[in-house]
Amino acid sequence: MTLYDGFRSTEEGRRLLNRAALNVAVTESILERMQEEGVTRRTLSKRLGISKRKLNRLLNDERPLKLSMVADMLTALRCQLEVQVTNRLEEQ
Numbered sequence: 001m002t003l004y005d006g007f008r009s010t011e012e013g014r015r016l017l018n019r020a021a022l023n024v025a026v027t028e029s030i031l032e033r034m035q036e037e038g039v040t041r042r043t044l045s046k047r048l049g050i051s052k053r054k055l056n057r058l059l060n061d062e063r064p065l066k067l068s069m070v071a072d073m074l075t076a077l078r079c080q081l082e083v084q085v086t087n088r089l090e091e092q
Contacts, residue, residue, distance in 0.1 A: 026070055026081070027059055033077050047076035 007013030034044060045055040048069075057063040074081055 023061060023065060026065065027061065029081065030070075030073050030077070031059065033079055037077060039077060044073065044076055048072055 001009075004017075007017050034040070041055055041059070042052050045052040048055065054063070058065050058069060070081065
């Protein structure tokens, strides 16, 4: 059994996997948008009114990324996020 399988085998593990997957997906989407628009971390931090250090911590998963901050980032990047819910994880 792999570590991943171990996580998938419990409700708590599946919850943690979903949190991690969501955080990665959102962060990658924001970073991709920044690259597409040529927006640097310094520029985005200024638009958000936060320090570049704090933004780096958020984008590097060193601090929790709250939905309100995600919404602020999307607004600063002049875009929106589309969410899709897919089939439930299988229980083992």
